[in-house]
Amino acid sequence: xxxxxxxxxxxxxxxxxxxxxxxxxxxxxxxxxxxxxxxxxxxxxxxxxxxxxxxxxxxxxxxxxxxxxxxxxxxxxxxxxxxxxxxxxxxxxxxxxxxxxxxxxxxxxxxxxxxxxxxxxxxxxxxxxxxxxxxxxxxxxxxxxxxxxxxxxxxxxxxxxxxxxxxxxxxxxxxxxxxxxxxxxxxxxxxxxxxxxxxxxxxxxxxxxxxxxxxxxxxxxxxxxxxxxxxxxxxxxxxxxxxxxxxxxxxxxxxxxxxxxxxxxxxxxxxxxxxxxxxxxxxxxxxxxxxxxxxxxxxxxxxxxxxxxxxxxxxxxxxxxxxxxxxxxxxxxxxxxxxxxxxxxxxxxxxxxxxxxxxxxxxxxxxxxxxxxxxxxxxxxxxxxxxxxxxxxxxxxxxxxxxxxxxxxxxxxxxxxxxxxxxxxxxxxxxxx
Amino acid sequence: xxxxxxxxxxxxxxxxxxxxxxxxxxxxxxxxxxxxxxxxxxxxxxxxxxxxxxxxxxxxxxxxxxxxxxxxxxxxxxxxxxxxxxxxxxxxxxxxxxxxxxxxxxxxxxxxxxxxxxxxxxxxxxxxxxxxxxxxxxxxxxxxxxxxxxxxxxxxxxxxxxxxxxxxxxxxxxxxxxxxxxxxxxxxxxxxxxxxxxxxxxxxxxxxxx
Numbered sequence: 305x306x307x308x309x310x311x312x313x314x315x316x317x318x319x320x321x322x323x324x325x326x327x328x329x330x331x332x333x334x335x336x337x338x339x340x341x342x343x344x345x346x347x348x349x350x351x352x353x354x355x356x357x358x359x360x361x362x363x364x365x366x367x368x369x370x371x372x373x374x375x376x377x378x379x380x381x382x383x384x385x386x387x388x389x390x391x392x393x394x395x396x397x398x399x400x401x402x403x404x405x406x407x408x409x410x411x412x413x414x415x416x417x418x419x420x421x422x423x424x425x426x427x428x429x430x431x432x433x434x435x436x437x438x439x440x441x442x443x444x445x446x447x448x449x450x451x452x453x454x455x456x457x458x459x460x461x462x463x464x465x466x467x468x469x470x471x472x473x474x475x476x477x478x479x480x481x482x483x484x485x486x487x488x489x490x491x492x493x494x495x496x497x498x499x500x501x502x503x504x505x506x507x508x509x510x511x512x513x514x515x516x517x518x519x520x521x522x523x524x525x526x527x528x529x530x531x532x533x534x535x536x537x538x539x540x541x542x543x544x545x546x547x548x549x550x551x552x553x554x555x556x557x558x559x560x561x562x563x564x565x566x567x568x569x570x571x572x573x574x575x576x577x578x579x580x581x582x583x584x585x586x587x588x589x590x591x592x593x594x595x596x597x598x599x600x601x602x603x604x605x606x607x608x609x610x611x612x613x614x615x616x617x618x619x620x621x622x623x624x625x626x627x628x629x630x631x632x633x634x635x636x637x638x639x640x641x642x643x644x645x646x647x648x649x650x651x652x653x654x655x656x657x658x659x660x661x662x663x664x665x666x667x668x669x670x671x672x673x674x675x676x677x678x679x680x681x682x683x684x685x686x687x688x689x690x691x692x693x694x695x696x697x698x699x700x701x702x703x704x705x706x707x708x709x710x711x712x713x714x715x716x717x718x719x720x721x722x723x724x725x726x727x728x729x730x731x732x733x734x735x736x737x
Numbered sequence: 738x739x740x741x742x743x744x745x746x747x748x749x750x751x752x753x754x755x756x757x758x759x760x761x762x763x764x765x766x767x768x769x770x771x772x773x774x775x776x777x778x779x780x781x782x783x784x785x786x787x788x789x790x791x792x793x794x795x796x797x798x799x800x801x802x803x804x805x806x807x808x809x810x811x812x813x814x815x816x817x818x819x820x821x822x823x824x825x826x827x828x829x830x831x832x833x834x835x836x837x838x839x840x841x842x843x844x845x846x847x848x849x850x851x852x853x854x855x856x857x858x859x860x861x862x863x864x865x866x867x868x869x870x871x872x873x874x875x876x877x878x879x880x881x882x883x884x885x886x887x888x889x890x891x892x893x894x895x896x897x898x899x900x901x902x903x904x905x906x907x908x909x910x911x912x913x914x915x916x917x918x919x920x921x922x923x924x925x926x927x928x929x930x931x932x933x934x935x936x937x938x939x940x941x942x943x944x945x946x947x
Contacts, residue, residue, distance in 0.1 A: 390848045390887040400930065423780075428832045429888050431901040432930050464780040469791050469830035472886065486787035486816075488829040504785055547850040547891035554892045589849060619891070621850055632849070639848050639886050645829075669743055729857035 309557040310521050310533075310541040311514070315401035321436055323443040326404040332449050334520035338412045339457040346416040350519065352527035354539045358394075359384055359475075359512030360588070360616045362605040365519075371499035372417045373507040380508040381413045381422040382498075383516055384480055388427055388472040389588035390639060391619030394543035395513035397555045399426070400433045402517070403440035407463055409516030411450060412523060414461045417509055421462045424513075425480050428469045438465055472643035476691045477510040479645065490647040491691035514543055534560035538604035542618060546572040549579065549624035560604035564594070567603060568622055579624040583707070587616025589636050590696030592703040593623075628723035629708040630715050633700045634662040640697035651694040654685040658701055665712060668720040675712050678705060758824070758835045761805025770796045774815065786816045790826050794833055803834040831885070839874045839881040841919050844898040847884040850891035858909035859895050860884060866913040880916065893931055902927045 319325045326332070338346050351366025372379055383406065387395040399406060410422040426434055441463050444450045452460050466484055473479045474489035481503045483489040502508020518540055522530045531539035538560040544567050547553040551573030558567070564584060568574065575581050583593045586603070591614040594601065601611040608615045623632070637659040646652045658681055664670045682698035689695075705712065714722045766774060774793055781788040793816065797808040804827050806820075813820045827833045834842075845851075845860045860871060863882055867875045874881040890896035893905035899919065904927040907915060918926035 387889050388887060391850055391891050393889045393891050396889055427889070428830075429898060432903065462780075466780075466788075467791060467795065469794070470832035470885075471830055483791070484788060485785065486790035486818075486822075486826065488825060504782060545891065547894065548853055553850075553894075585849075621891070623853065627853060635847075635849055635852050642886055664743075725853075727853060727855040727858060729861055731861065 307559055311398060311402065311405065311517055311543060312555070312557045315397060320401050321403055321440065323404060323440065323447065331404055332408055334523040335408050335411050335449065336455050338415055338523045339455050339459055343416050343418055346412065346523065349527050350522060353522045353530040354537055355515065355518050355522060355530070356605060357512055358514035360389065362615065365511060365515055368499060369417050369509055372509050373500050374418060376507050378421065378506055379417055379419040380503050380506060381410055381417065381419050382481065382484065382503055382508055382510045383410055383422060383424040383513060384475060384477065384510055385424050385426040385513045386468055386475040386480060388475045389590065389617045389619055391545060391547055391585065391588050391621045392617040393545050394555050394618065396430060396433060398513055398517050400436050403437045404444065405517045405520060406513055407440055407444050407450065409519040410463050411461045412519050413509065413511060413516055415459055420460050423484060424463065424465045425484055426465055426467055428467055434465055434467060441465065473645040473693060476693065479691065480510065481508065488645065490645045493690055535602065535604055538606055544603065545619045546622065548622040549575050550622045551576055560602065562603050563600050564603050564620070565599040567620060568599065575622060575624045579626065581622065582625045582627055583623045585621040587614045588619040589639065590699055591616045592699055593707060595707060626725040628721055628725065629704040629711045630662065630666050631721065631728065633704045634659065634666045636700040637662050644693065644697070648689040648694065650685045650688040651697060654681050655697050657681050665715050666721055668715060670716045672716055675705065758804065758806040758809060761807045764801065764805060764807035764811050766796065767800060770800055787818050790816060790823060794827060798833060803837050840879050841899050842881045842883060844883045844885040846888040846890065846896045848887035851894040851896055854894035855909050856895035859907055859912045862909045862912035863916065866916050879920065899924065899927055903930045904928050905931055
């Protein structure tokens, strides 16, 4: 049976973002249903559905909500819309084409954990999306789906959009809370986790956009239906972002029964004419690469993990045979070096070193001992930082060294980049400064 | 001992790119911006006015083009925090400018998906066309060129952001033309986000909501 989209069914309809359209297709029914039940029942329902966070870690959402300290007031929902993981663009689609789904998800989340306010932290670059989202929120207030005494239930809920200003690290949940408090986006030491001490020191649930968008359908169609959509412990609809060297890049919704091959060769049309697949990054730049012989891996949290990588934010970057893997590591380490928040020394200094060494090898000025040095510096970053950024930053280096060490060696031996693709800069100085 | 034979001593020491902010002209919000500021502050608990620092700085930047020391002082006074607190934020987030920028700030996404689709070449073409390198403003003060990290438009690579608007699928061949179009038609020359384009096309007329 063909898969029927849940989250993105109507996104190609011209008016999908309007309240009228949303109401015509059952919008805010789930909120009404939820308000007729006890908050604990909603949490139990989400737990039973097995919904796992879509932001990257895949942590069960129901558990997260249960951990929120119900003895302290006020409590908060903070929606992480700081979609910055390279290769990820799914939340952008949801917020722009189906914003009311997120608003409804926020309201149900607030009801479940007993919060009265939800903040949607949206990245600064999504200015055009912010307008759509704010219009949706205003419309929802006007019709009484937000504000005081929603559906006459006595439940009050406010949703606010908070615009970030260009920091990848703000996607880390505690850094996001710091940023929301008006400080630098730098992570906090954990524990305590946000469920106990979150924004303004109050219990907070931080959830990804796609996660919250899953909640209304769980409430209206039930946990069993939801869990049945995918393999065990990987239920529900999933959005995949396929980009890179494919014919038709885009966001594709599927159940997690799907394989990487079906996504890349089916939905995305495969690699471009005359090219062959070299490697796949299955979950954003922070996860290990997979090789062409692993394409039949199931694109679920557990399936990808079994294959030695992570589903992360389901950002699948496809690389064809024109891609130099040393260049790739250098490109990504430029990113991590730039985005390191500077709080922990191993990451702040280490990413800078890694980038410099990679740049040197890519230019053809490296030595064989640099390869061991890369591994050594990486080992001194991973696991030695407050947040997962450090582990993410060294992954591109370690994974390319593991699978493509011969390319590094060729760079050193020949004293030049051995695979200069036509899409690369003619004069590296400009692009790498 | 230097770290590597080809590396000069001190080449890898961390160098701060921090610049002292211009004093700039005297700064207060316009009455409209002050009203918007007062609205924004209400979103946060009364004792947490500091939360409004990012929106407050955006207002200042939109009013004046960049964030000056006087603007920082104004924002700090309104929020009841120190100037250092505000400067701490300004110097951290990449979307605040502490020097005057051109009328159009062209931000080319340089991260993986855009790069493997030609973003490096786009930057080169723009550098050639404008006669500047990334980080600089052209002599006429019209264009500032920047390289930025992933914009989140990987399916329409290479993507660029001009001020707050997006332009997608910018090939190296079209990069120079975009500069001319911006000069002639302003931000109307930009494609916008493809979701908006599709909506506009489906509705057959007018600019889509948002």
